[in-house]
Amino acid sequence: MGELTITLDDVSSLLHLPVIGDLHAFQPLHVDDAVQMLVDLLMVSTESARAETAQCRGPYVRLQGVRDIYERRCQTCHWKTAARAYLLYFLGCTLFANKSATNVHVVYLEALRDLSMTERYAWGVATLIYEHFPSVAESTADQDYDEASPRACRWIATKKTVKSIRTPSYKERLDRLRIPDVCWIPYGEHREVRDFHVRSCYSVLLRWGPVAVYYRSERVVRQFGYTQTIPTPPVDSWVSYDDIHDRWMHYEDYIVPAGEVCVVLGACFSDYMDWFFRISHPFMTPSHALDPLPHGHAPQPRVVPQAPQTDIPHVPEPGASSTSAEEPRHAVEVCDDIAERLERHLSLGVVTPDSSTHEVIEECLRLARSVTQDHLIYIRCRRKRRTDQA
Structure with missing residues (x-):
């Protein structure tokens, strides 16, 4: 569509x-910068910050660790630090959740450095x-x-439906x-x-x-x-x-x-x-054969003439071996394959009816089918002559 x-x-x-x-406009963090940011903005010790980044193998911190920091800062009434920890945990669980589902990038703390400015982003x-x-x-x-409420709150995705x-x-x-x-x-x-x-x-x-x-x-x-x-x-x-x-x-x-x-x-x-x-x-x-087709298209019945091999002698190409296993295809077979592909293309409804592209495909389909039909008539006439002579 x-x-x-x-x-x-x-x-x-x-x-x-x-x-x-x-x-x-924050920039990528080195691990040492992440450690310093954790020390400055979440009030953790340098040793704890280094242990956290080492466990996460980069400038990240565990979500559980951030939650623990939030609870400790609430108990000691460090409200700004608690607010930063809560917002970092929130961002790591929702907007910036990564594939690990357990870590959050420390760089987002930069946006929480001045809490009065977070709404400007x-x-x-x-x-x-x-x-x-x-x-x-x-x-x-x-x-x-x-x-x-936000429109997303209208939906409840349970484990069963997921x-x-x-x-x-x-x-x-x-x-x-x-x-x-x-x-x-x-x-x-x-x-x-x-x-x-x-x-x-x-x-x-x-x-x-x-x-x-x-x-x-x-x-x-x-x-x-x-x-x-x-x-x-x-x-x-x-x-x-x-x-x-x-x-x-x-x-x-x-x-x-x-x-x-x-x-x-x-x-x-x-x-x-x-x-x-x-x-x-x-x-x-x-697509499946029983699928309903769009735009009312229906596949046309195919007639595949079987041309006797003796009627079309094999002429090897210059330089080709006469014992080659791959035989050249007759022009009628090629036209029949072309017609089959064009029919399938129209049946799938990938081209809008009455468009110029649709008209060109139909014209090419008629040309290809005319070759196969003419050859079919030719084969029937030859068989009829042989029967009359017999």
Whole structure:
């Protein structure tokens, strides 16, 4: 059905994190710097900090260790230190959870050094870059959900539903999706609580610390309520970290042109789908013979003529051995294979009907089939002559 992705609007609506603010400019930490930061900001001894980073094998700290620090600082009434430990634990469990599920990077303490300044950062951008979102697929809706809460709180993912997720079934579901099946604007009821911000249409580079990524909202404007057009080819115009921040702060100059408002949700121009299937890998799972086919396409019956081998003498190519095991294929067989592939392409619905590409494929299919049909008539006529002569 085209392209979809996680956008800044998704982060804002699902998690209620700000997508407005500064992009954090921290740099990668050496282990010694991480030890010093733990000593300065969490009030741990140098020996404890070194033991922690040695156990984590780098500038990390265990989540359990951070939780212990938080509890000790609360008992001694060091509230700022306790707040830093709590926020670091929170970040390590949610926004910046890594594959270990037990450690958190000490570098995030830099954003918590001045607690009065933490709200100035665009935490939603950091979340988008690291792509840590709660899965809402195969989850249960919370009956007590309040629309004033973040949209992600509407869903409860239990261990049972998570274990039931099977990759092949989801690939098949994605392959079967059509434009009317997609909920392009899922936050309509939530707009009174979390309004759409035009910064979601920003399109250049985003960064968080040393990590910089491209954010190309022009490829998914249907998610913002606009008609999708063929996007311009991406240009890898890499700029410095300072320039990324400057563009972000002057986002009005880097907003994707809105274009036409969707009259029908998910609408796109007629040539968009042709373009999309040319530049993308259309399907993730092999199709089955009994699958319903999109756009009303049905495979045409195939007639495979069996040409006698004696009718077409084998002529070896110059320089080729006459005892070669690979026999040359007859032109009729090649045309038949071409027709089969074209039929399969049309049956899968990867080309929009009435488009120029669809017409070209149908014309090529007619040409290929005419060769096989003419040859079939020729074979039948020869057999009839032999029967009459006999």
